Amino acid sequence: MTPSPVLRCTGTPENNLLELYRNTIERPYNLKKKGKSTEDADRIVLQEYQATRQFIRQHPTTLTAAYLLYWQAMYDTTIFDQLDKLLANLSPSVRASYWAKKAETRMYAIRNKPRIGKKLPAFSLTDVTGKSISLESFKGKYLLIDFWGTWCIPCIETIPELKAVHTKYGNRLAILSIAMERPADREKWVKAIHKYGMTWTQTAEFTSAKEGVNVLYNVVEYPTLLVANPDGIFMARIKYGESIDEKIKRLLTN
Structure with a gap:
């Protein structure tokens, strides 16, 4: 997963945490994918997603966690229950943040997405x-x-x-x-x-x-x-x- 570089944090702890994520998860996994077959690269991406979710789980009081959760929900919708639990696990102050609200909106879309054979939602x-x-x-x-x-x-x-x-x-x-x-x-x-x-x-x-x-x-x-x-x-x-x-x-x- 390669999150958008638009997270804006006012404190160095958040900046440092995001850099920690990039140095320990995002960049290493991107290097692993280079030169791999599509099948192998897809397998590495799933490992990266798993590592990202663990990182979010370990930092529930940070804006970085909300930011990463949003992008996780954008890229991987196959583990909705896990994403829902990660959202619920964020601290109240983080749940009220911009990125947590975006993640919540994304989760709403996943939960209510159209399904083949069912009537499309009214609009x-x-x-x-x-x-x-x-x-x-x-x-x-x-x-x-x-x-x-x-x-x-x-x-x-x-x-x-x-x-x-x-x-x-x-x-x-x-x-x-x-x-x-x-x-x-x-x-x-x-x-x-x-x-x-x-x-x-x-x-x-x-x-x-x-x-x-x-x-x-x-x-x-x-x-x-x-x-x-x-x-x-x-x-x-x-x-x-x-x-x-x-x-x-x-x-x-x-």
Whole structure:
């Protein structure tokens, strides 16, 4: 795990502790991964995660622990129960900190993430024209939800394929694009919609609030593409690089 270098501490004890983590865990494990096969590197990453959790467990009264816990929850969601216990083990003052709150929000997303075969969580957004949009707005049609951002190059690269799918399956498939943008970038978002000819339903979130759809749907990478059936049941997640057309064709045929 390589945490973001944006932890800001006011006291040298926190700085020293973070440096201790980097010297004893992060950097040594990064060196171990060099030149290894994917399989061996993945095994080393799991060892690094385990060592990181132990480090968090040993320092529950520090902001560094909350910071590392957040990034642990971002990268490894397979051990949710352990992460939940680590969060609960933080001291009250640390639990109230910025990074602990971010970790808590992330845990909420993991706990409530959409599951294949289950109905997608309800949401309400406003589209680019000011119209209210919800999951129920698309009832009766297959729905492709596109989580993207104007700042995301892979997202932009996906747009031509989305346009082709929209043209090919538009009578049976609706597309909803949900952009994650900064509040200051609303105009940039609107311009991008017109620039790239995104003629399907366009909405955006200008916040990462706990109730946001990006959080509710456990979106941590962009683009993320989800498909629901006409009753709002979650059918599939399309990974970046997969053929959107082929995936949609199979889902509509089955």
